[in-house]
Amino acid sequence: MNKKTIIIALLIILVLIIFITIKKDQKQNNQEITENNQEILVQTLEDGTKLNTSTKLLETKKIENLEISNSQLTNKEGKTILLADVKNVGSTTIQMIQLEITLVDSNQKEIEKLDGLLGTIKPGETVQLNIEATEDYSDIYDYIVNIKR
Numbered sequence: 001m002n003k004k005t006i007i008i009a010l011l012i013i014l015v016l017i018i019f020i021t022i023k024k025d026q027k028q029n030n031q032e033i034t035e036n037n038q039e040i041l042v043q044t045l046e047d048g049t050k051l052n053t054s055t056k057l058l059e060t061k062k063i064e065n066l067e068i069s070n071s072q073l074t075n076k077e078g079k080t081i082l083l084a085d086v087k088n089v090g091s092t093t094i095q096m097i098q099l100e101i102t103l104v105d106s107n108q109k110e111i112e113k114l115d116g117l118l119g120t121i122k123p124g125e126t127v128q129l130n131i132e133a134t135e136d137y138s139d140i141y142d143y144i145v146n147i148k149r
Helices: 003-039
Strands: 042-044 050-052 061-063 066-076 079-088 097-104 110-118 126-133 142-148
Touching: 061 142, 066 142, 110 126
Parallel strands: none
Antiparallel strands: 042 050, 050 066, 061 066, 066 079, 079 126, 097 110, 097 142
16 A cells, blocks of 8 residues: 555544544533433522423413413422413303313323312403412423313
């Protein structure tokens, strides 16, 4: 082999090593970003209250003639509170309705089920859902709403 062939082979090997190193660093950075995103689901406020900051939790949820929005989940001193606005978007009055709230992680795996009760809601009216639990569920990713019949 002549010197030119050896130099070209060495350059190709060097380029491959650099390419592999760059890809490995990118993969590690993506994993760190994912881990950090999972950790940012909870913000601790000055008074010690844990506030869930999941963007999925904030999305408006619809079930039948109910529209659930402005969700807020907090935990303070071991007490978790889920608050949300519930609007009757239908044309008839809803009489006393029982909800089942399933708390889930980012893989939609069930963490816990909680029950909620809403009174009469007239068409176009908005009421507040208020559910409390004595466990710390501040790090949930989302919740799923079902009507109990």
